[in-house]
Amino acid sequence: MTYTSSIGIRVNGEVVEREVEDRLTLADFLRNELRLTGTHLGCEQGSCGACTVLVDGSAIRSCLTFASQLNGAEVTTVEGLASEEDLHPLQSAFLRNDALQCGFCTPGFLLTAAEILSETNDLDEGTIREAISGNICRCTGYQGIIDAIVEVARSGSER
Amino acid sequence: MKPAPFHLETPQSLEECVALLAEHGDEAKILAGGQSLVPLMNLRLAQPSVLLDIGGLKALNFVEENEQSFRIGAITRLRDLERDANFAKSQPLLAEALPHIGHTQIRNRTTVGGSIAHADPAAELPAVLLACGGTVKAVGPNGERKISADNFFHSYFSTDLEEDEAIAEIELPRWKPACGWSIQEISRRHGDFALIGIACCVTCDDEGVVTDANAAFFGVGEAPHLVESASSLVGTKADDETLHQVAEATAAELDPPTDIHVSAEYRKHVGGVLARRALSIAYQRATGNIT
Numbered sequence: 359m360t361y362t363s364s365i366g367i368r369v370n371g372e373v374v375e376r377e378v379e380d381r382l383t384l385a386d387f388l389r390n391e392l393r394l395t396g397t398h399l400g401c402e403q404g405s406c407g408a409c410t411v412l413v414d415g416s417a418i419r420s421c422l423t424f425a426s427q428l429n430g431a432e433v434t435t436v437e438g439l440a441s442e443e444d445l446h447p448l449q450s451a452f453l454r455n456d457a458l459q460c461g462f463c464t465p466g467f468l469l470t471a472a473e474i475l476s477e478t479n480d481l482d483e484g485t486i487r488e489a490i491s492g493n494i495c496r497c498t499g500y501q502g503i504i505d506a507i508v509e510v511a512r513s514g515s516e517r
Numbered sequence: 518m519k520p521a522p523f524h525l526e527t528p529q530s531l532e533e534c535v536a537l538l539a540e541h542g543d544e545a546k547i548l549a550g551g552q553s554l555v556p557l558m559n560l561r562l563a564q565p566s567v568l569l570d571i572g573g574l575k576a577l578n579f580v581e582e583n584e585q586s587f588r589i590g591a592i593t594r595l596r597d598l599e600r601d602a603n604f605a606k607s608q609p610l611l612a613e614a615l616p617h618i619g620h621t622q623i624r625n626r627t628t629v630g631g632s633i634a635h636a637d638p639a640a641e642l643p644a645v646l647l648a649c650g651g652t653v654k655a656v657g658p659n660g661e662r663k664i665s666a667d668n669f670f671h672s673y674f675s676t677d678l679e680e681d682e683a684i685a686e687i688e689l690p691r692w693k694p695a696c697g698w699s700i701q702e703i704s705r706r707h708g709d710f711a712l713i714g715i716a717c718c719v720t721c722d723d724e725g726v727v728t729d730a731n732a733a734f735f736g737v738g739e740a741p742h743l744v745e746s747a748s749s750l751v752g753t754k755a756d757d758e759t760l761h762q763v764a765e766a767t768a769a770e771l772d773p774p775t776d777i778h779v780s781a782e783y784r785k786h787v788g789g790v791l792a793r794r795a796l797s798i799a800y801q802r803a804t805g806n807i808t
């Protein structure tokens with residue numbers, strides 16, 4: 359038996375109306391239905407943070423939320439960060455600071471950082487370390503990621 | 518797709534949710550923040566065929582203080598409590614527990630009711646509820662009932678809730694100015710579940726003599742555990758000698774398991790150390806020496 363729900367959500371500013379299977383996670387919806395494959399799946403049990411997206415401005419695990427729960431929500435994925443012309447300030451800072459190597463974890467870090475910077479620019483390194491503690495990176499050793507976020511916070515350029 | 522097929526229902530009230538629980542029996546599960554249930558479903562360790570999504574029930578999203586008590590609605594998200602500047606003043610122990618629970622992205626979704634109902638023996642909130650002497654308000658087909666924390670947590674992931682009951686809110690005593698607090702835990706990495714932890718409250722009179730002391734451990738067995746050893750602080754000024762004795766008595770009293778992470782001996786030893794540390798901080802806060 360297949361159960362479905364109809365949802366209307368906004369993804370990166372665009373209205374999306376679909377009939378989705380109730381058990382479809384937001385991550386699978388974004389990747390398989392909308393082909394927004396920037397959202398990565400690592401563990402699918404909440405531990406790695408690769409699948410982090412913004413829902414109504416809050417960073418959440420898209421592997422632990424069902425698309426069918428999100429009628430009316432506003433979702434931002436990594437594809438929604440850059441404008442036509444420019445990278446998002448966080449993306450530029452990640453480039454400058456060697457904050458990525460393979461890039462698998464990067465979308466999750468960017469959206470986690472985007473959430474904290476949307477609340478305050480008053481961030482010291484300790485606060486940033488704590489804020490990204492839910493994201494795992496196997497390549498960089500984290501320091502570049504922290505430096506990149508500190509840089510954006512100091513320049514106040516995020517908002 | 519990861520989880521087994523299910524049908525998502527969105528009851529419009531907790532009463533409707535309870536009626537659906539009664540109708541579907543053990544086929545149905547409440548979905549609150551989903552941060553414990555959905556991992557279990559993705560691993561197919563849980564395969565409910567009906568999910569009752571209560572995340573949108575605004576009536577259960579509140580923090581309310583009156584003359585007698587302090588109440589928190591079941592679907593209140595942990596991150597909202599963290600952002601509420603007054604909350605830390607009203608319930609400092611619970612507020613201090615929040616940053617220990619998972620990560621910001623987890624706390625954006627985790628609900629107070631979900632954490633209590635899930636009753637992970639290593640979870641912080643059940644121990645806080647126990648240390649504070651709180652109660653759980655549950656709603657079932659026959660109406661409401663209140664269950665004190667010391668009767669609520671039975672065993673691993675199992676509570677006093679009946680299959681057709683849901684948590685509506687938790688209630689904590691109003692915080693007394695003469696009450697100090699501390700939560701201490703050891704985990705492998707920040708945000709991981711605790712290997713062992715303690716949540717405690719210590720109350721003093723004007724002379725700095727302890728009148729009440731409660732300490733609840735988590736990560737020590739099948740349920741959060743209120744230790745008797747803390748009561749020997751009563752009548753003392755929590756001097757070094759007393760704290761040392763309490764630490765030894767605590768280590769002797771705890772009967773934790775050995776698991777893949779650490780041994781029972783380790784937990785007993787660290788339990789004593791954490792008891793001394795936490796009770797000492799709580800005492801100093803109670804006497805106003807630190808805040």
Ligand SMILES: Cc1cc2nc3c(=O)[nH]c(=O)nc-3n(C[C@H](O)[C@H](O)[C@H](O)COP(=O)(O)OP(=O)(O)OC[C@H]3O[C@@H](n4cnc5c(N)ncnc54)[C@H](O)[C@@H]3O)c2cc1C
Pocket residue numbers: 403404405546547548549550551552553554555556591617618619620623626627628629630631632633634635637639640641642678682683684685708709710711
């Ligand atoms: C990476 C990660 C790290 C974590 N670290 C910690 C940690 O350090 N400490 C900690 O305590 N927790 C931790 N958690 C668990 C997290 O806090 C859970 O979200 C919480 O235990 C359950 O809350 P929830 O609202 O997500 O509930 P759900 O996952 O939605 O539900 C959990 C269970 O409770 C039941 N339930 C939910 N609400 C009610 C209700 N109102 N009435 C009756 N039953 C109900 C559900 O049916 C289900 O069985 C972590 C989770 C993750 C993914």
Ligand code: FES
Pocket residue numbers: 398399400401402403404405406407408409410419420421422
């Ligand atoms: S894939 Fe969602 S947290 Fe790892």
Ligand code: FES
Pocket residue numbers: 457458459460461462463464494495496497498
């Ligand atoms: S850049 Fe490879 S995992 Fe982080």
